[in-house]
Amino acid sequence: MSSLRARLLVAASVVLTAFFLLTAAVLDSAFRDSTLQAQRDKLEGLVYSLLAAARTNADGDLTVASDDISDRRLMQPASGLQAALFDEQGLLAWTSTDFLEMPAPPVPEVGQWLFEQRDQPSTFALSYGLRWIDLEDDPKRYTFVVIEDATSFNRQLQTYRRELWFWLAAAAAGLLLVQYLVLRWGLAPLRKLIAELQAIEKGQRGEIQTEYPDELQPLAQGLNAMIRSERNQQNRYRHALGDLAHSLKTPMAVLRGIGEESRIPEDLRPALRDQLMLMQQITDYQLRKAATAGRRTLAEPVAPRPIAEKIADALLKVYADQPIRFAFEAPPSFRLRADSGDLFEMLGNLLDNACKYGASRISVRFGQQGASNFIRIDDDGPGFPEEAYELLRRGVRADTQKPGQGIGLAAVYEIIKAYEGRIELGRSEAGGARVAIWLPV
Known part of the structure; x- marks a missing residue:
């Protein structure tokens, strides 16, 4: 990512997301464990109440006196709470009202508890192993089983999870907003520094x-x-x-x-x-x-068209005996990040060559294409000879009949290299010479 603010926001968002996910997992696990423990404690209390109501019948077997049961839901059909007593052979010795048929439960050790959460159907089951000694001092092995429907527990857990995720999401959104505002406030000096540098580049201030x-x-x-x-x-x-x-x-x-x-x-x-x-x-x-100044990082952009027009006015006086006409084309806000003296030198040499070797019409166009600015000068003269790029070497001339020492294009080329640009020599649409200069934006 190129944006420092985006990097900080993404990094902080990842950390916050991981933190809230971990927090949600811990809170959910803690709530579920505490609710399960409360459920087990409740069922244990019910088993103790059944033990208190346990009696020996006429056959000497253990049973439960229904009138002594404290939780009357065991005596109500479809109450969601059931209980049973199994003997040591796994046979039912006593059941509450509307007890579901089920195989004998796992037999815990005497005095041990076995708590289970079953899926089909969704229930909680608590088993307790005991040894009953009757009046004849004959110990017998029994298992109390209490079963309660888990629908209420599941609904309570779902409600808690829904509320938990809602408030965690709201807290995360609030923290992200606060974090964004803090980052915006903290990075404000950087934005101000960038604005000052842009003002320096535009020439609105010196430092x-x-x-x-x-x-x-x-x-x-x-x-x-x-x-x-x-x-x-x-x-x-x-x-x-x-x-x-x-x-x-x-x-x-x-x-x-x-x-x-x-x-x-x-x-x-x-x-x-x-x-x-x-x-x-x-x-x-x-x-x-x-x-030659060359490319400067914090240079004020210069409008090249007025410079070219000023040079053209001077050349029209120098070449007054030739029917030369200039045509200029440039976007209204076009600027080049270059030294005005370098532009005078470069455009002066190119336009002078165009006047010297052209016939009558010279076209000067400025613009931007991709990541480069361009200057294109066309004339309607005879054009460049073969091996045109040899003219970029100092002292090489295209026409020895014209006065000069062959250093105009070489001087232009040196300036372009100082700006890390490039030059193209070709043929114009009118059949004459075309010089295209590309400079970094």
Whole structure:
């Protein structure tokens, strides 16, 4: 699971479910055992009352005087309570009213009790073994059996279980709700931190400003330190490169002046000028490459269409002698998480190439597809030659008749690599060149 809150909720729910199931099993077992014990105690008391009513008949056999029985249900038909007395041969010596025919019960030892719960029919049975000594001092073996219908016990157990599960389920639902609210309250600082980071990405604030709990405060301070370090490092790089470019201007200007002096042979001047121009272009390219910001985690998204339109306006003036028309297409809210300087460099090179090698119409489209943003530039010129991807290497040119040093596409490719993107060179619908750039969202 990607959600921390979902993980905590699921883990706590599993623990709560296991706890309530175990609690329900323990309570159910305890209630059943206590109810069974109460049932046994009740039947034992009935056996003692039957012993109190036991008498010896004229034949010297043991029987029970019905008038002395304390529980009158034994004398009522269909009362759910029955009793019987078996002799040592397993024959009935006495029965209560409406006693069910049954085989002789298990014979417990003298003075021992045997308690059973029977399923068919659902009843409780308690047997007690005794030895009766008559007046002639002749001991005889007997077994008292008391049977009671278990319908009331089963109904009571079902009612208890129904109530138990209802209240346990209600308690579980209440605890889960409380747990959800506690988790929501406990994770609120994380949501606030995420909101601040999103505000930084959108450029609405410069760093994390809220005070957070002790566990999150080091993280917030570390993120602020990372943001400041990244910005300061980028500024230092650009300032250093700017100083380097400024330092190179004077030596280059001196060399150009020397190249125009009369003591330099006329046939060497064009070669000297070309080499100085090449040095200038290579220096500019390397400076631009080193100054590329690259993909930044907390960078403010930039709208690329206004940048492309601004570059197009400038190129229309440069190529005023060509009937060039630009067409732009981009969603209203489309943004790229990139440095505006890098976008100027990249779009400037691509649009300049499109103007240089295209015929009249240049299409620029921005959009998103899957997990990538794309920039697609089409023209209606002659298109790329075979082995088009060789043009991504510095110094390789498609047309040696046009001015340039063949480093435009190479510079674009370096910027794209810095953003972990990719570039595709193909043919447009108009038959010209198509450059498609894919950058991570």
